[in-house]
Amino acid sequence: MIGAVEVKSPRSYLDSREGILSWLLTTDHKRIGLLYVFSITAYFLVGGFFALLMRLELLTPTTDLVSPETYNKLFSMHGIIMVWFFLIPSIPTTLGNFLIPMMIGAKDVAFPKLNLLSWYLFNLGGLVTLYALIRGGVDTGWTFYTPFSTSYSTTYVVAAALGIFIAGFGSIITGLNFIATIHRMRAPGMTWFRLPIFIWSHYATSLIFVLATPILAITLLMIGFERVLRVGIFDPALGGDPVLFQHMFWFYSHPAVYIMVLPGMAVISELVPAFSRKPIFGYKAVAYSSLGIAAIGFLVWGHHMFVAGQSIYSAMVFSILSYLVAVPSAIKVFNWTATLYKGSVSWETPMLYAIGFIGLFTIGGMTGLFLAALGIDVHVTDTYFVIAHFHYIMVGGTVMAYLGGVHYWWPKISGKMYPEALAKLSALTVFLGFNLTFFPQFILGYLGMPRRYAAYPEEFQVLNVLSTAGASILGVGYILPLIYLIWSWKYGKPAGPNPWRATGLEWKTPSPPPQHNFETTPVVNCDAYDYEAMKEELELV
């Protein structure tokens, strides 16, 4: 080598290679995570725009802003985009992709090329769905119930289903990749019970990805087959049974709820110990409860079909099993709360989101128990009570956790700090806006306002106005982080390797990390969340 040898730390993953192609052809799990952030943010804005139009339409009891037909398309496309193109991929493909290899001490995921392929499949599926949207949308609801979707709807059902079908393979590949990675790529000394809970929860999520998503794929294929060829599969006139479609659809879509919320729990299980300066309470219970949720989550799908004509005996079994799934969920909530007890709790933005998650998830989960009860479910089926319930889980749970996680790991991802005061303000805005939007919907639903209608009786107007007002506050709460996070990418203070003084291998690398994460493969010799040891270390310094 000619000239002086300069001792330099390896360049970060962000500037190790340059140019747009180095991003589009990257196999680096961290860059793929960022590609996913970019994609799902775009889909979130599209889906959010539809939500905004719906809430505006519901300001008044009559249909004045959009026609009922357009309204049907709005809620369908809102559901399709938010579920499959934002919530399902949200945490696993972004934070999961970025963090799983780092947390287990690996250089990359097991199959980096497949990882990139999954991003392309996801976006191809998204583009096909957007094509359906631009051509005129879909009006079946995100659930594609037959016989409406196969025989009567005149909208672009096949294109939308095809888009979801393609994106589904992206999900399958992600899940497969995570499973192989977590099983076979752990650093020396990183035993199963030394893994952060983040990994356990993502492992459980990946199991659902690979076990449930293929059923969605084949179900959508059957819908397309029946619709295009006009042959009987679910059509009762030709010996079919529409309830069979619902069985298949919910065999995927109920576990898919856990695809959305388990990664949220993964994030919360990291945030709560980090900002309480304590190991998570009952590590093994929390770890096993992730697997418990994934497993029992597959046995409860029939609770979506209590009024659909399934046999009453079957409904009773599904009802009881649905209560069972509350047990591992409650274990998690109790353990997070117990972690706070006697901890040195501090209230940075990620912790605000985490506490918000615990409260909102608890409300969402408890109202889920109402819905699992056969008698009450008949009363509130297809009302705004259901809407409020699952938004408390998906938005109050998953989106809060996603935002909390993004703030927590932002210093690691970007190398910069976000503006703390503004971030706290936006976290409070999200919490207030969310509750104002969706709490009135519990009351509306209990009073009997049905979902999926553009018009409603006048006595429901006050609560609907409150809900719409909340939605606009919520919108502001979502736009703010988008702005200041992008701002801080350039102008934020440098974060240093471990701004939160947190445990975990990801914090032992520079921020942003080098391309292969670790210069030498780390050797693990302690449990996760070893905050006691860290306290001693800090005192020594």
Added chain:
Amino acid sequence: MTEPIVSVKTYALIFTSLLALTLTTTLLAYIDLGVFNMVIAITIAVIKATLIVSFFMHALYEFKLVHVIIAGGILWFLILVFMTLGDFLSRGWVK
């Protein structure tokens, strides 16, 4: 763990067994045994599948995780079938 190697002789034995089972199941299907026709057909198919998985696909010789994955796949397929059948059978539609 290093890669399992199965001998050509074993492969040949499995191959002939599979052909013999195919002939058996086809011939048995000509006899009217009522509901047992289906039971026999599925049982022989399961035996054939087990032979293929164990020997052609080396599963018998692989590490434990592979066995867990296979068992998980079968279990989840059975969950799908039996919990759905639970509905259809308890409706009283099937004689």
Added chain:
Amino acid sequence: MSESSSLAVREQFATADQQRETATVGMWVFLVTEVMFFGGLFMSHIVYRLLHTAAFDRGSADMNILLGSINTAVLISSSFTMALAVHASQEGKWRRLAGFLFATMLIGLAFLGIKFTEYYQHYQDHKVPGFWFESSGADPGAFQMFFVFYFAMTGLHAIHMMIGIGVLAVLLFRSGLERFTSAYHNPVVIAGLYWHFVDIVWVFLFAIFYLPGLHL
């Protein structure tokens, strides 16, 4: 670890064994997703068969058992040659490997040829749903549904066969370039897993579509 095998270990892995095990885990997990993918159709078929047993048996009686059983033997033979290809790759004998890969592809193509012959016969009999289907007997909807499932499931299986033949073609090309050694041949083993899985699917398709009508 020999020099040639360390060259074939990708950067995210520490050893060749780790790479082999990870790929094996990945493939088996993929096969589980395939089980669930076909499983949705198998489950629907089971439900509808229970509801319309007589009509499904009548549909099954229209199958060509001669071609069907020959095709089963053909596919099992292709699995046998695939297993021999894996064995040759493990011994590092690339000529034998190429030969058995080629044989597997040819037998796979023969299977597809026989399958499409059957499809053409069904077409002539007006037994293709959506294309001038002619129903007969009581319960015409359920009778047609038997054929809907027959075409959907054997069609999906045929698509998997075509993908498999494509994968084998790539492997054949690479084995011709002498890319596989006794130390590095995992792609052959992984492709073999896929090929055998597709064979297993057919074993069940044969049992549920061809056999039930034979005693009528």
